Amino acid sequence: LTLSEPQPSPQNSLPTPQKYHHVLVGVTGSVAALKLPILVSELLEIPGLKVRVVTTERAKHFYNPQEIPVTLYSDTEEWQLWKGRTDPVLHIDLRRWADLMLVAPLDANTLAKIANGICDNLLTCVIRAWDMTKPLLFCPAMNTAMWEHPITAQQVEQLKDFGYTEIPCVVKRLVCGDEGRGAMAEVWTIVEKVKAILSERDLLTQS
C-alpha cells in the first residue's frame, strides 16, 4: 500500500507515519450507479483514505458529477492527457496510484469485457493493466433476468479465478419492478468489505 511522507507531529519530534490508502472506484452503467455519491462519501469517512473515481460513459447517465466530491476520470480525460509520446498515460498512472480497486456497480456489459480481457475504455484499460498483487473488489448489479443468464455465473467465476473479490448482489424488488437477485450489495456492506481488506493488508505489511 502507498505510504505518504511521514508528517512531523507537533507533540514530538518523531514523525507520525500516516498510512494513506488510495482507493480507485470504478462505476459502470447499472442503475445502481445512482448510489455513487453515497458510496464515495461513506468511503471518505474511513481515516487515511483517498478516493478517485473512473467512470464509463454509460454510467454518467445515473449520477450527477457535481455530487461527487473527488476527482472523476472518464474517457475524455485519457484522450485529453495523451497527445504525444512524452505525455502520461492515464490508465497507467491510475493503476500505479491505486492500492485497491472497487468496481461498484459492475454491470453485465463490463463484467463480460473484464472476463474476456476487452479494454475499450479508461475503466477496462485500468483493470486490464491491474497489478494483481493489489486487491480488486467487484459488485455485480443487473436485472434479475440478466443475472440468471448462464453466462453470468461463468464470467463471475472467471473474475474470481483472476483473484478478484466478489461482493455478491442481493435479492430486492428492482427499480424496473422485477423481484429477485441482481441488486448491488448495500453501501454499508461494500464499505465494511473495503475496510476489512485494507486492514488485513495493513496487518500483512506490519507483521
Ligand SMILES: CC(C)(CO)[C@@H](O)C(=O)NCCC(=O)N/C=C\S
Ligand atoms: C437501484 C437499486 C440500488 C435500488 O435499490 C437496486 O434496484 C439495484 O441495485 N439495481 C441494480 C440492478 C439493475 O441494474 N437493474 C436494472 C434493471 S431492473
